[in-house]
Each structure stands twice: as C-alpha cells, then as structure tokens.
Amino acid sequence: MDPRPAIITTRFQHIKTVIAVASGKGGVGKSMIATTLALTLTKQGHQVGLFDLDVYGPSTHLILGTPPTLQPTEDKGIIPPQVHGLSFMSPVFFTHGKPTPLRGPDITNMILELLAITQWGPLDYLILDMPPGIGDETLDVIHYLPHCTFLVVTTPSKVVQGAVDKLLDILQELHHPILGVLENMTIYNSRTKDTITKRNLRYLGSLPYDPSLETAVGKPDQILTTPFGQALKKLLPTIERYAASASSNR
Amino acid sequence: MHEWALAESILAAAETTATHEHLKTVTELSINLGELQQIDRSILRFALKALASELPCFKNVKFIFKTEKSHFTCNVCAHTWNYTDLKKKLGADEAEAIHFIPEAMLAYARCTKCGSPDFHITKGRGVTLTTVKGT
Numbered sequence: 001m002d003p004r005p006a007i008i009t010t011r012f013q014h015i016k017t018v019i020a021v022a023s024g025k026g027g028v029g030k031s032m033i034a035t036t037l038a039l040t041l042t043k044q045g046h047q048v049g050l051f052d053l054d055v056y057g058p059s060t061h062l063i064l065g066t067p068p069t070l071q072p073t074e075d076k077g078i079i080p081p082q083v084h085g086l087s088f089m090s091p092v093f094f095t096h097g098k099p100t101p102l103r104g105p106d107i108t109n110m111i112l113e114l115l116a117i118t119q120w121g122p123l124d125y126l127i128l129d130m131p132p133g134i135g136d137e138t139l140d141v142i143h144y145l146p147h148c149t150f151l152v153v154t155t156p157s158k159v160v161q162g163a164v165d166k167l168l169d170i171l172q173e174l175h176h177p178i179l180g181v182l183e184n185m186t187i188y189n190s191r192t193k194d195t196i197t198k199r200n201l202r203y204l205g206s207l208p209y210d211p212s213l214e215t216a217v218g219k220p221d222q223i224l225t226t227p228f229g230q231a232l233k234k235l236l237p238t239i240e241r242y243a244a245s246a247s248s249n250r
Numbered sequence: 251m252h253e254w255a256l257a258e259s260i261l262a263a264a265e266t267t268a269t270h271e272h273l274k275t276v277t278e279l280s281i282n283l284g285e286l287q288q289i290d291r292s293i294l295r296f297a298l299k300a301l302a303s304e305l306p307c308f309k310n311v312k313f314i315f316k317t318e319k320s321h322f323t324c325n326v327c328a329h330t331w332n333y334t335d336l337k338k339k340l341g342a343d344e345a346e347a348i349h350f351i352p353e354a355m356l357a358y359a360r361c362t363k364c365g366s367p368d369f370h371i372t373k374g375r376g377v378t379l380t381t382v383k384g385t
Contacts, residue, residue, distance in 0.1 A: 001379045003256070003263035010262065077255030078350060094347040098357040101367045103325075109375065110353040117255040117350065 004116035008144050011115065014122040015049070017243045018148035019179060020141055024163030026132035028153045029184040032213065032223075034129035035063040036232050037151075037239070039220050042085040044236070046124040049080060052090035053141065054131040055102060055110055061092050065218030068097075077119040084220045089118055107136040115144060125243070133163070134170050142176050149177040149246035151204070151239070156183065156190035168199060177246050179239065180204040202242060205235045252350060253290055256377050257297035261308065264382050268307060273384035278312045280381035284374040285320040285333045286352045288345070307384075314381075320374030322359075329363035333374065352376055 012018065021034035031054065038050040052058040061070075064083050071093055072078040080087040091100070091110065102110065120126060128148065131137050141148060150171055154164040164181075171178050180202030183192045187209045196203040210228035223229050260281060268276050279298075283289050295313060302308035320333040336359050340348070347354040352375050361369050 001263055001267065003259040003377060003379045006262035006266050007255070007259035010258070074252055076258075077252050091351070094351040094354040095357040096343070096347070099367070100354070100357040102353060102356055103370060106353045106356065106370070110351055113351050113353075113376070116259050117252050119255065 002112070004112045005144060008115050011118065011120065012126075012145065012147075015120060015126045016124050017246065018126045018128065018145055019239075019243060020128040020130050020145075020148050020150045021153060022128075022130035022138060022150050022167060023132055023153040023160070024134065024165070024167035025160045028132075028155050028160055029207075030132070030153050031059045031063060031129050032228070033151075033153055033182065033184060033207070033232065034127050035060045035220075036223055036229055037236075038086050038125070038127040039084060039224060040229070040233050040236055041125050041127075041240075043224065047087075047122060048085075049087040049089070049120050049123045049126040050083075050129065051114075051118075051126060052088075052092070052129045053111060053137050054129055055091050055107055055137065056100065056131065058090045058092045058129075060088070060129050061090050063217055063223070064088065064220055072118075075119070077117045079119055079121075087120060087123065089114065104136050108140050111137060111140045112144070134167055138167070138170075142171075142174060147177070149179040149243060151179045152181045153184055154181055154192060155185045156188065156192060161192065161195065168201065172199070178202075179242050179246055182207065182235070185209040204238055204242070205231075207231045207235075253294040254297040254301075256289070257294055257301055260298065260377065260379055261301050261305065263379050265305070265307065267379075267382040268384055271382070271384070273382070274307065276308050276311050276382060276384040278314060278381065278383040279379065280314045280316065282378040282380050283315055283317050284352070284376045284378075285317055286348065286355065286371065286374050287376045288349045289377060291315055291317075316380075318374040321372040322369050323372045324361035324364060324366055325368045325370060326366040327361060327364040329361055330372070331362045335362050 052060040080089040182204045183206040186206040193203040216222040344358045
C-alpha cells in the first residue's frame, strides 16, 4: 500500500482555501496569474503559499526571481522557503532546472511525494500553478485535493476556448468546485462572458494584454504595478468573495 | 528528517487499514524501503516509534523493514540497470534531490546503454506499507 495519500488531509488541514489556477491550453498566462494572485493576496496581509505543479515546465520561480541557491529546509518534512512574503514550493528545487522527462506514473509519484512531505503550516490561501490540460496533474489534484477550487484561465482566442471547454466539461462532470473563469490577454470585446454564464459558471472578469509584463518578469514589485497587476488587484475582492464561498462549502 | 513526514504517512495509512479491518490493536507493520529513496532506516524507526507511542492502537507495534533493490528499464532500448550503476554518477546535491523526490533521477540519469532520458523506475522507488497485522 502506498502510505502517502493517507497524510494529505493532515498536511492541508490548516489551509483555509486552495485555488488551482488552471487552463485547458498552455501559454494563456496561468503562471503569471497564479504568481501575481499569490503576491497580491500577500500584500493584502494574508498568509499565502504558492505551489508550482507544472512538473515539466515550472516557471513561477522565474516570475518571482528567486535566487538559484534557494532551497527548502528540512524539519519533519520539507518547509517551503519564504519568497517575497509567501511560502513557495516548486519541483525546480529538486530538478535544478534540468529537463525531466516524466511519464504518467512518475508525474503522480512526484505530486504525491510533494503533497505528502511538504509542511505548509497555517495558510489563508494556497495557490496551485497547474500545467495545461486534463492530464495526470489535473486528475491528481481533483482526486487528492477534492476541496480545492479551480480558477480557470482563458483568452479571447477560439483556439484556447475550445481547450478550456474540455477542462470545464471534466470539472463539471466530476462536480468539482469551480471558482470561476478569468479571461486574460483581452484586446477586444469577446463573447467569453456569454459562453461562461451559459454554463452557469462565474465570469470573474478580464485582464488586459500587457506588453510591459515581460520586462517585469523576475521583479515581483514591478509586476504588481503593471496594468496587468493593477487589473488583477481590482478583481481581487470578487475572487476572494467566491473563494470564501467555496471554502465555506467544504 | 523528512523521514518523519513519511513515518506520519505510514501510521496514518496503517490506522486507516486497521479501522477498515476492525483491528483494535496493531501488532506489526511491514514496510518496504525502495533503495532509490535512500531512507535512513534508523531515523525512520525512531520517528515511527515516537509517533506510535502517542497512539493507543500502536502501543506495542513491531516494525519490520525490508529494502527493495532498485531497477530501471529504458523505454527505448529495453536495457535494465540499478542504483549501484546510477550512484557512481551522482553528485551530493543530485543524490539529496532524489532522496526527497525519487523521480528527480530522470533529470540527472540517462540509460547506461543508449543514453536515452526516456526510462522508468521498475522497482525500488520509495516507501510502501506491505502488511498490517493486529488483533
């Protein structure tokens, strides 16, 4: 018997709200939204953790600009290091940025190990940066973290929306909590809001396509002052309200 | 000391099994230690004993450990090799990363025959609870 799943509930018992930032498609800004959301919540005085679950292509450490020597400490498990006021965990601490070609069972094993041995302690929010799609990582989070709520990221692109629909279909089929859908990289009025509300889901709002964002990568304080960062801050009360409602339904 | 976290998971799993099997007292736990994770058996035993002493159903439990040799198979050429072959090529930081997350070896190791990074861990990965005995 694999003993690790038995301890996951204990590891998460002092975390009030877990939000998985996910999408059906890559390149829609999930990692930037997850990191900026975590930083913004931290600035509001919350205890926040950021957990990068993109095991092939973790990138939140680049957005945060963490030093290459940063590592978790060991004390009855592994303790996430503090970065810009938040607790941060990433597979990059163990793969050191090298390509790690994982097949299905390896992905689940890596996620299970991190869930079982990471000692987060008390948090108001744990933000999960998910990889794209409905593969192992998404299914593992749905399975092992049944109370986490999904914040699904889309863009006005029809190509993206087709893939996002598949993720939403699966989450709704499994009756998994969905916080809502956030539209990123908006440059024109799209019909996303209509599509989402027709599904009886919440449209959380839109974030602008922001060419200045790339220069802010690695500089968290600068990210928060970009038009993107400011727009996300304006949506925070909505996100917090629906996240609180998701937590109270636990 | 992340052995402590693993000890907690072993006892949590054993407790669930004991409840399911209607066991009031657990007398013996058999634990398989995959060679790849390089678990310190004495630390794990210490942690298990300390944690078990706080749980009435584990008061007199006996822990039996068995190490499982690790085994890897290349998905390209089907070559197989083991941890002894791998260990020679690992630095201290890499070995420590594998100790925490055994799958990290896929970042550092290659098939010893064809050099492919596409291989899998066939045996001896990590910790498993093999038997829960009780009354």
